Amino acid sequence: MLTADRMGRGCLGASLHPLGAALLSVTVMMAALCAPLQAHAAGVRFYGDVLLSRGVERFVQDEGGQPVRQALAPFLALDRVNVANLEGSVGAACSPGRQPCFPIRAGMLDLLDGFDVLSLENNHALDSGASGIERTADGLRRRGIVALTRKASSVTLETGTGTLAVVSATDVVNVAGDWQHLMAADDPELPAEVRRLKRTGTAVAVYVHWGRELIAAPTERMRALARRYVAAGADVVVGTHPHVPGAAACVDGKPVVWSLGNFLFDQKFDATKKGALLDCEIKSGKLSCRLIGHETPRGSYLPVTAVGDPFAAENAVLAACAPPVNPSWTGRFGRSPKTKRLVQVPEGGGGVMSRLELYDLETGRREARTPPMPIRKVQPVDVNGDGIKEVMLIQEVFSSLDREVAKRVYLYSFDGAFHALWRGSALSRPLLDAQFVSRRKKKPVLVALHRDEAFLKRRRGTDRRTVMEYRWNGFGFTGSAEKAAPSKATGLRERNGTLSFVWDQ
Template identity: 30%
Template sequence: MIGTRVRKALAALTAVVAGVGLTGCGTDAAGPGPVWHGGTPAPAGAATATPGAAAEVRLTFAGDVHFTGRTRRLLDDPQTAFGSIASALRDADLTLVNLETAVTDRGTPEPKTYHFRAPKTAFAALRAAGVDAVSIANNHILDYGRQGLSDTLDAAAEADYPVFGAGRDADAAYAPWLTTVRGLRIAVLGMSQVHDLAGSWRATDTRSGVAMAFDPARATAAVRAARKQADLVIVFMHWGIEGNSCPSAEMKTFAGTLSGSGADIVVGTHAHTLLADGWLGPTYVHYGLGNFLWYGTSHSTDSGVLNLVVRGRTVVDSQFVPATVSGSGQPVPATGAGRQRILDKLATAQRCTGLAARRDG
């Protein structure tokens, strides 16, 4: 993505000019930046690497985001909607989250318990925070039916904002978002493994919807096709058992399928609690990033930002920066005992992942 860091710097400057007096944050609006162990930033004005070259690229991921309830009013000022955590999002070369909402004011609510929707300013808030693209392969993107999905796609196009994981037909839903960062060609796919309404929400050749993991032939074909187009393949999954910090057998099986099909990085959301990470052969897997910008109570307020440094297809460093979802719904970097508690929780959760602590191969 040529010019990404420059764009993020401009977004950060805009936020400072707008003023960052944020609920639930300290006086240090910028917050602590991530400490990288192994990543070396390119000097200012450095030449772009050739495609596939071994330039280090910084990737950042975070969990579920929506603008409903207490987080809806954060869009009154989209430039500061994410609060102090935005500095950690802007620091990366490429930042991705899961947008857990339809962007619409139309449509009919689907037969389900929770319904999330947001105005078009959601995309302005994401861009201002340094989020480069979002997965919409989740169990809320069709909360207001196919009208809501169509409006979301139209709003994203109007904002010139990349979304992936759902589309107007199966080809669009399973298509990767393609970008180039420092000469590294990156393909990002989004898929859902949530069972609720999966049959009626899945994209088909003649119907809009979500890219579902329940069509393994199409899912693996999508990863293999992306593999031919990119140096690095990322799959952003929506999966897991709500409140459970251990991956299910279904998740583990599909992670293996993705790895075998050529995925280099698999990152997940949905469980409303943090899961852990590790290696599945040459593939880096993080099973669940929890809630991030969240409207109300849930299984856990533990959150955070996942930072990866990649060189070519290889993750050469990983770091999780703990955060807590505050009373405003904004994630705030955790410090002291709270930070250590989250890190200890992740260390315990790692034991049930079945993942190796180190890369194989």
């Protein structure tokens, strides 16, 4: 499993291994443009309901915020897009007629560092009135977190395995007038948005607040809504609101989890202290999802990992419900101003070989197709700053330079015809991973993680790592800024403008 510890995430900087002081020298080198809709992660994690008022707020007033951050950190995987449902809104007082009510002190939003997307589509989003939901959304955005509201109920994130779209809605309100500020679960705009996102992206998730409190079983209405979303093109449907975890189902070939229960909450019923997160990733051309259990001990509000596998039965259902999904990216890949769709298609069995295909989004016509290649990573990137995307691939191939099969960087263009701009070696040293990062008003920079050894003088099995920058000069890459990296690091992940290390555990 890929893991990394999180030591803060701003618009500029790097998330660091606990060897923080030793790694501060790489912070400037790895600084990148803060781009909230970019998330070069390996997958997505959906969490249940999050509360920042009432008992949780009192706990923070007494104990401080650090215990909460420490409790959440093991769940908030760095190589995932982390999505949750935030109950309540920023404000000092409740609007009339709202009980229970969850007003949130603005400073409490600091505890949400590590989440990437938070849905405000729920029955407590307007607890502080219409202005409260706007204050909440603004506060989240200032912290680099995408807020899903009626005005912006979906987001598309570009990940390391293609694009992921999340669409949020609610089937529950506390005051009838709230509907004008929220995306209703049965709004005809919702399936239309799912269809639009599916035409242009890899996978679409519907994250919906529905059901009955404290009842895990789905209602017939929930089943009907799930079928509607799947028919529109949703690849996975995830529910919140009942405050207890529900079962998993395979609806017309797509995974559905009726309820994740609570994640961070103050409810005291035993059933409300058990919850789950849904972890999804694209593996070998399929969407693979599994539930990870957590529980909140009595007398505590902080979740801990559950003992054993409390969702073994549900995970068996999800394992048998893995729909085919081909990673894809959109953009300009040639002189034409039209947006095209680049798709990675598996070739044969075993997930070893795949090919790239380029499609016209308007006509659906395939315009280019590569031969099968051993592709380990795909990243579209505009290396020349001309508005046209090239494609960086990491391929695992043989080279006479080191006389072994290893990862190597290649750069291709679809402008005119598919052709190689650079057929690289592993750059300056044996390669572990590489990632282009954007720089404000500058051309992107390739950051590569290497084993700290030279091709001519190998130290096989070394734990030492180094990270280097490379700039595209029109003909090849020029290396610079070599720095030490954490021992045992195996990869790089960029999310929200932050580049971080991941490693095997």
